[in-house]
Amino acid sequence: MSKEIATPMAGKVVSILVNEGDTIQEDDEILLLEAMKMETTVYATDGGKVKKINIKSGDRIEEDDIVMILE
Amino acid sequence: MLFGLLETGFVYFYWGNLLMILLGGGLIFLGIAKKMEPLLLIPIGFGIILVNLPLGGLMDYRYELTAQRSGVVQEIVIDETTRFAEGTAIVRTNAEILQSPVHGRLTSIEVQPGQNVGAGDVVAVIITTMQTDQSVIPTEPIGLLSRLFAYGIMWHILPPLIFLSLGALTNFAPMLANPRVMLLGAATQFGVYFAFFISLFFGFSFEEAASIGIIGGAEGPTTIFVTATLAPHIIGATAVACYSYMAMVPLILPPVINLLTTKKERQIYMKPKLRPVSKLEKILFPIVGAIIVILLVPSSAPLIGCFMVGNLFRECGVVDRLAETAQTSFVDILTIFITLTIGGTMAAENFITVSTLSILVIGVISFASAAAAGVLFAKFMNLFLKEKINPMIGAAGVSAVPMAARVVHVMGQKENKKNYLLMHAMGPNVAAAIGAAIAGGVFVGVLG
Known part of the structure; x- marks a missing residue:
């Protein structure tokens, strides 16, 4: 079963801290977002193997966008 | 030689x-x-x-010292190369001793011993860097920065125009999504009035106390606007206190927050998702907001009016060129003018005074008490709210947009990794910018 990870806030993707195929755990750092001229770390809300990453560095994302899918 | x-x-x-x-x-x-x-x-x-490079003349004003009564000049008390303090005797006649109401240096003595002078005759021309109340001590700006200060700041042009840019830069969605956080932005104005009374206690005049109190609003242009109107002679100290404390928000807020909240309160989770705010709401806000606020506090019109028109440029979606200009080169040009000029008010003879030190001390008290009021009010609101708010966002009600909100966000994530308080904190943060402008308007309206 796949699980979706959504962003909690809008911003610009500074860097993606995991790769497809990585296994991550809940609360691992997965993204660096820039919002209000500040970098914010986004933590995983769930654990699993990263199946697909839907974003790339420099993308502008909105709140609740699905950024990666875990399996 | x-x-x-x-x-x-x-x-x-x-x-x-x-x-x-x-x-x-x-x-x-x-x-x-x-x-x-x-x-x-x-x-x-x-x-x-x-x-602070004498004779550079950038911040010089020309002041003509005139005789108050007719008489015969008996003595020129001071020589032309002496730097003198406020209240120094310059010329003595048989009818009076003429003292300079400003500090500075002589550029010329227009009379000689034995000469008859009439009331209103110019006896000496003085060069000063002092900002004076023009209705009492009229001076003429003659330097690059003093002219910018006189016509840009004293005429109330630059601070409101900066507000126009701030309006164009401000996204009110976090506040409109959760309008109750406006109360937090209002609660922090307590710091302004608290510092106002402390200043009175320390012997400052009403006008000076208002200008010092407004530092707690953490809003540079508002502080400059209020001080320029009420107490221009302390504008260097209030502006520098305000800007420095804004830069020190990451040092000032955390101890205040930690002192007034428990770990459990700091961990209160707030759902990251805010209610979507429609375009119509965003367009109506600056129009309706300007009408209501200016009718209530007319003297806030220059600041609030400019702020709201800038915000309308941003939100209406059809004047992107205006919005972009206001957000970029326009605000940069204004910032250059206003900051160089504020720096220019700080000639040693204006700045190195006991009152500057008091202003810096009361300013930080104003700032900290504003943050404390925001936190305590958030806790008070929680007594009635089913879905609790994290009281730390109350501290973001000290304006200093968006630094205060960022600080709260970082503290929130330290306590609870899944807590993204940034947008929640932006609500009181932007509300406070308006709150400060209103508080400033009240001071100017009552005391100006």
């Missing part, structure tokens, strides 16, 4: 200038090396250095 020396700034250079040049250098250092508000501190710092 001697004549050449008299023409240089060294004749008038004293330890106060050196101290101020070090202060200016310190601000530039903080801006460049520590990245503390570099857009503000670098031009302010350089302005300070420039105005």
